[in-house]
Amino acid sequence: MTLINSPGHAHDRPDAARTASCACGSFGLAVTGEPGHVYTCHCLDCQRATGSAFACRAWFKTEAVTRIDGEHRTWRRLGTGGRWVEHVFCPTCGSIVYVRGEVLPDTIFISVGCFADPSFATPTAAYWTSRQHPWFALPETTRSVDAQ
Template structure:
């Protein structure tokens, strides 16, 4: 498979919301900020950023939870209203991009994150590999 043929489909837990993207992600990262910890119920989020033009399928009901960041910009968590799974994030500062929750792809061999944002907030037990950039 060439990179232009690379396709990934993210689904929610109940299967009623589906998003397919074509091509490789522009960036894969983890974020350990407190908002991502609360949104995922875990120690960090693990996401892949794509251009909105990469989306080839976007089906199913969804809801948005909007929050305003410290710079006054909006950020939406887009989730299934039936099971609550966050499929992707949309943000004012990256209006032409979406950031998909990697776990929704169901691909254990998906590429590792290149960086961890808000690394000072990560849990002590989480020590990323040396090749992952830690960003405060």
């Protein structure tokens, strides 16, 4: 099944499903409910993996995932703390749709851009701000963590 990159607007209905998909639409997933946390990460690993100045992800418990559709690949690396991190991506377009980690095995970290929803929740925390590009700014209410 191909998921369409359209805004989920699940925040209007807490039990509604949100869909997230890769750039080409051949790999995606659906989750229900609101994310437990939305954050940006500015560590060098996230910058390199995303090809951007930072990663922006939303935490969901794995039981909130109602389906995963399409072919995907996994790349596992060691994080700065020595624990594994898995990037799950589309083999066709290369989009990282979600990340899993050894530290929180019952949590899935979904790339916010894959929801294609401009009204998605604002990040409440920024990690590795010691590596943050000086031109980037989040709201002053965002909790800032220099390293992790």
